[in-house]
Amino acid sequence: MGRWVYFVPLALFAALAGYFGVALFSGRDPRELPSALIDRPMPAFVLPGLGDGGGVTAAGLRGGVVVVNFFASWCAPCRVEHPLLLRLARQERVHVVGIAYKDRPEDSRRFLAELGDPYRGVGVDRDGRVGIDFGLYGVPETYVVDRAGHIRKRFVGALTPLVVERELLPLVRALERP
């Protein structure tokens, strides 16, 4: 045993360095947080609309693949990602639903009037409780929900063309297949 015990510190360090290497090269952002609701049912919610009638309920979204986007008029990155949502809704014919997080309805209306409305329905989450039910960290956040109403993926922060091309759209298409 004698001589080999002196190699223990080296062995421990090698393991540590190995972990550091993996952590560095995995490219993982330590701030990225996976949703706790992946593969679980979307929270049941009933939200009023923006005033022109309508509204969104979780039950009403079942049966098809839905992209749920949390946004707010006071959120700058939301403006940046908005054209992508328009593209998704109009060109790609994805069912996109919006939830206005902690926003006054008149401000949300103005936002959509100015930038365009990609949403087939908008729910107003004044106090942010539905956001908390989703495990929201902030806006914008986008969730992909399958036919059975289960959350499949969460995108934190503004969507980028790359993310939409490589991850969001392929997932939606895969889920849409019968």
Add this chain to the structure above:
Amino acid sequence: MIIELGHFALALALFLALIQAVVPMAGASRRLVGWMEVGRSAALGQFALVALSFAALTHAYVTSDFSVANVVQNSHSAKPLLYKISGVWGNHEGSMLLWVLILALCGAAVAVFGDNLPRELRARVLSVQGMVASGFLLFILATSNPFERMIPTPGDGNGLNPVLQDPGLAFHPPFLYLGYVGSSVAFAFAVAALIEGRVDAAWARWVRPWALVSWCALTVGIALGSWWAYYTLGWGGWWFWDPVENASLLPWLSGTALIHSAIVVERRDTMKSWTILLALLTFSLALVGTFLVRSGVLSSVHAFAVDPERGVFILGLLVLAIGGSLVLYAVRAPALQGGGLFAPISREGALVFNNLLLATATATVLLGTLYPLFLDAVGGAKISVGPPFFNGTFLPLMVPLLMAMVVGPLLAWKRGDLLAALQRLWVAFGCALAVVLGGLWWAGFGPVLAVLGLGLAAWIAAGVLSEWGERVRLFRVPLRDSWRRAAGLPRAAYGMSAAHFGMAVMVAGIAGQAFEQERIESLRAGDRIALAGYELVLREVRRVPGPNFIADEAEVEVRRGGVVVDVMRPQRRLFTVQGQTTSLTAIRTGLAADLYLALGEGDPASGWTIRAYHKPIVSWIWLGALVMALGGVVSLTDRRWRVGVAARRAAAVPAAAE
């Protein structure tokens, strides 16, 4: 021009560091005096060049030279001079330059004050220093160059973050780096000893002052950071077990173990390979800390702007420095077999106990800090490891250590009498018991842990005084004789007593926080808060314009027994350019307690939110740390370790018997 000179000086410094790394080491193996002495000149030259480089960068900041990218990113012409200077190290590149400056300073110090060292040892130590310096200088020049120009030159800088403009924050990094980087000297001594194949009492005596200096600096640096957090963050917290805080605590714990185990090596010529390992470990932990802060692997409020390329480079440095030294250790350490034997109950035994607990504490903090990272890396869950974990594991380890702290010095070397030692501590026990009983009577059984903590502090404080009393045979010989004995005690004894006493003060301060009182109220002008015997009356809230902000300032009268004793003015500032709000806490510091006020949102109609705290003996936390560091400094002045004493005198001084 000056900037280019600074850049060039840095490159030259790298060149010198490489020479310093290779030539003296070769000279030591071949016993070539000339080659060995190259180490000294190279170290001095390296320091001069890095100092020049640092001065160049500082000059750019002071003159607000916005053609330098680093100055643009981190400074602004409107900043006060002090913060322009401290801005030099308030960013990644500049702080790395400070790092290598202190590294070069350590090398130069060994070159200048290392006269008492054998030539070969000194040469090897300087060589290792040169290797470390080469690695970091290369890192700066390759990935983190502070001297890059920005053309076209912008009109002003971006760096006016109000949070960073603070005196505590200005001084926290230099002390911290002195501690981190200073531990490289002990590291170099350890590597040199392993290469030489010899560790003896003389080695321990030579290395101890260097280990002590870096420990003192680290103690002050950590305390400054904690104090800054206290007065800055608005609710009076002072330690959060944040990954970067832990990164500074780890080398401190290991360094504490080192300065204790080195005593055993010096006195009894044993525990050698363990002490060597500790010396390697302390600097290694400092390096790991550097990696954690700058690589982006952990997210933390302290983390500098992250860049994976830098992370890879630092990881490479880690593998070379730590991996290399540990390989050397694995191969050479078995040959360092020890001398003296000792019974489990003895001074050595107590120091072994000390080291065991400190090593476990170090492992615990490391485990808690890195565990979320590990779990994530293997694809497991994302978890958080926060204060509840650390408080639950670290504190139970520290308590036995702190209790034993006053027993150990009363045990004899080789074989000690535990019962006799405990009997000599009956006064200390009595004090502790009195404090505990008094505390329980006064505060009830609610804060029982805190009361026990106060009892522990009393035990340590009284124990330190008892030990001193033992040494001078207080009350057992005439007072005059005691006085003579006291005057003749080695400084290191006073250093130890002071450091342990400082620990007691700090423990008391920490325990005292359980008795904090808090009031959060919404107040209108004329409303009052009753807090801990004080009456706080909000007189009014004024609009106060500043140079680049508009502030709401609350004027709060502090009354005690109806008499106005103070007026405190917490502020809430809106910086017009950034749109950022910061608030200024108002703190009335006292030895017995702090009164702490912070102003929140509000308006004259509905009232202003005021947060008021009464924090008993909170300043003892940092006072205690300061006393600890002073104890270390006192120890340094002990003539037995005076570096620079001529070799023949050092040989003549016998190991003092106590």
Add this chain to the structure above:
Amino acid sequence: MRVFLLLFVLMAPAWAVLPDERLGDPALEARARALSRELRCVVCQNESVDDSAAPLARDIRVLLRERLAAGDDDRAAMGFLVARYGDFVLLRPPVRADTWVLWFGPFAVLLVGGVVTVLALRRRAGGVGPQKLSAEEEVRLAALLRDEEGRR
């Protein structure tokens, strides 16, 4: 010693534990504060929900108080948040198979360290003990001792 300090603080628009968040019942409020200290503010760098000034932290504080007021016990209230944010929101990591190393590690290190220390010290002592004398040496020793006695 009266040192009057005015110093800077970073603050977000909201403020930790506002007066209007507090529950009327002091026992419930105390529970809420204690639980808030165990919850991580997920949008902050290493702060608890109790300390944080972030809006989301405030929402969670209010939500927690509502659950407690509605009669949830501590576990149910915490479970409500864990169901939404995962174990990441707990500052005290749960004790599970994948955290055994974390929770039992310190104790294991202490144990292993203690054992290694004891073994290392004992091995050293074992090698350098007094050796037994052979029979012949015993006789010689006895003779020498007798001579010593005689000379005194």
